Amino acid sequence: MNYKIVIDAGHGGNDKGVVGNGLQEKDLALQASLYMYERFEQLGLPVSLVRDSDETLTDAERIAKIVAPYGDEEDVILISNHMASGGEGFSYHC
Numbered sequence: 001m002n003y004k005i006v007i008d009a010g011h012g013g014n015d016k017g018v019v020g021n022g023l024q025e026k027d028l029a030l031q032a033s034l035y036m037y038e039r040f041e042q043l044g045l046p047v048s049l050v051r052d053s054d055e056t057l058t059d060a061e062r063i064a065k066i067v068a069p070y071g072d073e074e075d076v077i078l079i080s081n082h083m084a085s086g087g088e089g090f091s092y093h094c
């Protein structure tokens with residue numbers, strides 16, 4: 001099966017996500033997502049970003065952007081990037 005990849009940078013805009021140590025989850029999620037997007041593109045895989053800037057999205061808008069490029073099919077992989085705070089600093093979960 002030829003998979004298609006949709007990368008969702010969690011949060012964004014007015015929704016900062018977790019904030020601490022001068023970091024905001026929305027920024028780290030976007031950085032990770034842009035990096036992943038570039039790498040998948042270099043590998044020649046079909047890939048799309050839900051957001052590529054600091055953009056506020058409602059849940060409905062986010063879902064619409066997730067399904068827009070490739071639909072809601074079995075061959076679509078969604079990667080939603082979030083960084084959770086636990087104890088001191090940030091940790092990464094996907």
Ligand SMILES: [Zn+2]
Pocket residue numbers: 010011017018025081082083
């Ligand atoms: Zn999050």
